[in-house]
Amino acid sequence: MDASRSRRRRAPFLIGLLAILTALPVGYFLFLHEAPAPAPVSMPAPAPKVSTPPPAPEPPRLVELKLQEIRGTVEVRRGGGEWRGASVGEALRASDAVRTLAGSYAVLIGGEAVEVRMEPGTEVTVAELTDTLSRLLLGKGMTTMRVRSSSGAPHALELTATGSDAVARSQGGAFTVSNNGAGTVALATLEGETTLSGQQRSVVVLAGQQSVVRPGQAPSAPAPIPASLLLKVNWPDRPRRQILISGQTEPGTQVLANGEGVLPDAQGRFSFPLTLKEGSNPVRVQVRSVGGLRQEEQRALQVDTTPPKAVTVDPGLWNDPAPPPP
The missing domain is CATH 2.60.120.1440 (Jelly Rolls)
Known part of the structure; x- marks a missing residue:
């Protein structure tokens, strides 16, 4: 009788011990065991960057x-x-x-x-x-x-x-x-x-x-830019049919003789030939500088190539005068 009563007392103890032993692995797993680190998720590799060249400049347009x-x-x-x-x-x-x-x-x-x-x-x-x-x-x-x-x-x-x-x-x-x-x-x-x-x-x-x-x-x-412009023309004293006119102006100045261009040298000296006709010949020399200054000289050159008229002499002019009448 005492033995059965002793077995009944040990039964709850054994059942509790068994429950504790059973719970130990579960508690360890739930509270003490560290979960394994999650496997790294492999991200897709970024697409390679494609460098876009800048647009080529438009070529200059031809004009007219x-x-x-x-x-x-x-x-x-x-x-x-x-x-x-x-x-x-x-x-x-x-x-x-x-x-x-x-x-x-x-x-x-x-x-x-x-x-x-x-x-x-x-x-x-x-x-x-x-x-x-x-x-x-x-x-x-x-x-x-x-x-x-x-x-x-x-x-x-x-x-x-x-x-x-x-x-x-x-x-x-x-x-x-x-x-x-x-x-x-x-x-x-x-x-x-x-x-x-x-x-x-x-x-x-x-x-x-x-x-x-x-x-x-x-x-x-x-x-x-100077305020005045030099122009000096050497006019002939006795014009002939063929003459050469010369002059002086500033270097780089444009020279026109009766509208025709004359090229001065590096010192501004110029000359040009002229063919004149009988009578009056108007000649106009103009100069213009790059600064906009203008100057001119003009002359009317007279050409007279007619020979002098022959002089008629009275033949008796050279004779001795006749003696006075008696």
């Missing part, structure tokens, strides 16, 4: 110069062709040339950007024309050029000269250039500023200033 105004005799030449008469509205492109003869005048425009005014006896050749640059060649004579921005885009005007390494360049200015074709180039700036280069030296010519490039020399230091 047009003859807006013509006075007198103006001629054009296509490439290396023959000279022929020009007409208003005619377009000039690269390698084309235009010239004004004696007493003639022409105005060329390049859209809103460029204006070229050619004095008599001037020749200009087109070297390059785009919407950002106009490059021209002054063969001889004198021209006034203006350049301005076109539709907000900057535009450059560049002028070279035959017989010289001088280069004039401007953006948004106005200037006058003369070239005698033998290395003397003069420039005056009317508006804005112009860069004049030669012999690896450059000067900036401001509005109201001028500079001269002589053969084999760099541009002179910019100086104010």
